[in-house]
Amino acid sequence: MSLPLQHRESAMLVNGFVCKDPEVVTAEDFFLAAKLDMPRDTKMSKVGSNVTLINVMKLVGLNTLGISLARIDYAPLGENPPHTHPRATEILTVLEGTLYVGFVTSNTDNKLFSKVLNKGDVFVFPQGLIHFQFNPNPYKPAVAIAALSSQNPGAITIANAVFGSKPMISDDVLAKAFQVEKNTVDWLQAQFWADNHN
Template identity: 85%
Template sequence: MASTSILLLATLLALASWQSIASDPSPLQDFCVADKHSPVLVNGFACKDPMAVNADDFFKAAMLDKPRDTEKSKVGSNVTLINVMQIPGLNTLGISIARIDYAPLGENPPHTHPRATEILTVLEGTLYVGFVTSNQANRANQLFSKVLNKGDVFVFPEGLIHFQFNPNPHLPAVAIAALSSQNPGAITIANAVFGSKPMISDDVLAKAFQVEKGTIDWLQAQFWENNHY
């Protein structure tokens, strides 16, 4: 019985140690340009033949230099993400970048990146930003927030719910975000909960949010816009 307990403890410690270092795969060569046409299924993309690689595999022209349209967005923001899908040379390098445009009073609503930490720099305007911790005993869903001005930097830890809001009713704002994954992903909370396909049962959501089912039905009937393009 004792040996079984020791084996179980050792296994749990090994899993915990492995999980703590799990991240995007580290490169074992100069580059592994994504071959999006390869039939091989791996965690990421198979490598393109190095002899067929050229400078364009590491380049994307004029993607982040111009403001994106925020007027058509219900949340008043527009995210322009440059990840491995736009630059195949990012494959295995564990990084991507995004430009975020905010209309006056626009926001990038509460969301998470399941595979990346984000570091945000304000280029123009003012942003109110924050993230919420997990339900640890000593910090039960604590909010960490700041008001950022031009040149300020803020970090959102991997996987935690975070947001950005432009409090200025007259002027837009712009930020650049770097993310520690070639494909960070984005789960916008309202979209995922009320706009999933197929929908989550209103019985489940009514109990989870402690409201009437009619409120859930109304929320599920809304158009939940994706501002992460």
């Protein structure tokens, strides 16, 4: 079992984290009072969602185990915008409400696989593919739990990465790529691209 660098001095690293001597491992290394049963605030998010990720940075005992977990809260009409996990496949289970979900295959055909999920339904997003979740209900929130096949899955939110990069990608490049006017790109780059992950 390995712990993040700040928890132990050692020369042996696994997945970027320092190995902990098995003689000093405790139950606390595998415990987190995450309170995932409690609703999360979605009002502060521009996209109307709040992702609470439990990964190796929050629960040190996950290192080398290849798993992580997230609770996702969606406001009415809220979404977890198009994003990708470069190091993980995700399986999502709806706990409350309804979600419209989908992923797009690679550039060979850009095929959309989508479904409307209700409470108890499950959907899989393959590793590295762009995917999203949207709560189509204008009155009721939704909640889902996602399991991911990496202790550190990573998340790249497409709009944030493209229009909120620092320094900015040239508006000439983006205008040509998205086939829009440069003033549209300038407007998009001027927005505040907030992250919905905790």
